[in-house]
Amino acid sequence: xxxxxxxxPEVGRPGSSVKISCKASGYTFTDYVMNWVKQSPGQGLxxxxxIDPEYGSTDYAEKFKKxxxxxxxxxxxxxxxxxxxxxxxxxxxxxCARTGSxxxxxxxxxxxxxxxxxx
Amino acid sequence: xxMTQSPxxxxxxPGESVSISCKASKSISNNxxxxxxxxxxxxKLLIHSGSTLQSGTPSRFSGSGSGTDFTLTIRSLESEDFAxxxxxxxxxxxxxxGSGTKLEIK
Numbered sequence: 001x002x003x004x005x006x007x008x009p010e011v012g013r014p015g016s017s018v019k020i021s022c023k024a025s026g027y028t029f030t031d032y033v034m035n036w037v038k039q040s041p042g043q044g045l046x047x048x049x050x051i052d053p054e055y056g057s058t059d060y061a062e063k064f065k066k067x068x069x070x071x072x073x074x075x076x077x078x079x080x081x082x083x084x085x086x087x088x089x090x091x092x093x094x095x096c097a098r099t100g101s102x103x104x105x106x107x108x109x110x111x112x113x114x115x116x117x118x119x
Numbered sequence: 120x121x122m123t124q125s126p127x128x129x130x131x132x133p134g135e136s137v138s139i140s141c142k143a144s145k146s147i148s149n150n151x152x153x154x155x156x157x158x159x160x161x162x163k164l165l166i167h168s169g170s171t172l173q174s175g176t177p178s179r180f181s182g183s184g185s186g187t188d189f190t191l192t193i194r195s196l197e198s199e200d201f202a203x204x205x206x207x208x209x210x211x212x213x214x215x216x217g218s219g220t221k222l223e224i225k
Contacts, residue, residue: 104209
């Protein structure tokens with residue numbers, strides 16, 4: 001069974017950084033791209049970017065290129081997103097989501113990690 | 120690609136059928152997925168490729184359309200279907216979502 005287990009809620013001060021993890025199990029981690037998606041309070045879904053764990057290659061939505069950094073550790077089957085220079089606009093729930101077998105839909109999702117930016 | 124989803128809110132009774140529309144700002148072929156969001160649960164992929172049911176999706180769900188106009192139909196609503204639904208295009212980057220439809224019990 002494919003599972004994506006995300007780390008717990010984070011509180012970050014304005015200007016600081018936070019790093020969220022997404023541990024994958026039930027499949028070969030390097031066989032699928034991992035995406036990250038943002039959901040601001042009461043809002044819809046925004047795609048942040050993807051990482052190919054096998055090669056470490058990444059792609060980001062323009063809006064997140066200076067905000068998010070995606071990495072992956074193949075030894076622990078864990079993907080990470082680091083959010084830098086936090087502002088109130090970064091308060092949101094962040095999801096990891098694995099692509100489908102042959103298309104860029106999101107076949108599996110993590111449960112989400114709430115990031116709250118507060119001084 | 121901008122995805123315009125409607126309605127944003129829908130109230131229906133168990134047993135009824137409902138449809139949700141998703142329109143793309145340009146042609147996305149059939150590269151469209153539908154998801155279900157429920158509190159406390161991971162988002163669930165229902166349909167991909169416009170009309171292909173993901174394994175485990177009940178047959179009362181169906182998807183149709185191609186190009187710019189897509190529809191998610193749920194027949195004979197069951198209590199577990201009351202949730203928020205999103206469409207998503209994956210024809211090109213950046214990947215984009217519709218704004219969501221909240222389906223509530225009437």
